[in-house]
Amino acid sequence: MIRPFLPPFSQPAVDDLRHRLRQTRWPEIVSGADSSTGVDRGFLQDLCGYWMNTFNWKSQLDRVATLNHNRYQAREGHIHFIHEKGKGPSQLPLILTHGWPGSFLEMLKILPLLTDPAAYGHDAADAFDVVIPSLPGFGYSDKPAQPGMNFFRVAEIWAELNERSRV
Incomplete structure (x- = not known):
């Protein structure tokens, strides 16, 4: 949900x-460090x-709150994500994910370029519907309560999120 x-x-x-x-x-400064x-x-x-x-x-x-923030209920807890719809005739879905350690904030500079390319002199047909999730335990996402969170499970969550955010 x-x-x-x-x-x-x-x-x-x-x-x-x-x-x-x-x-x-503050620690003392070590000579020659x-x-x-x-x-x-x-x-x-x-x-x-x-x-x-x-x-x-x-x-x-x-400033960050002007974006479309959501939370998705995964098995492991809530996953925070931003979902910005593209401004074009037929937007492709695109998920941008940060690394570890990192934050969804890293993606905000390129977000308008991807959702509204026409505003930057490019073809509106190249617009994307962009989803920027926060990794479990980062940003506004819940930390996993159980072991087993790895890049395979994150990929599965991103696939679930992609499917559910497109409706």
């Missing part, structure tokens, strides 16, 4: 994240400072 889904926003969760980032105890020994501490501190003080979590979620 497929149901519409609205990505939730929680200001308390953002506040908690900012608090935890402020409380970070380079990128082969881990992430540069200064870079990581700058990134955390950006998340705490500059990044607008609510506006980013509002």
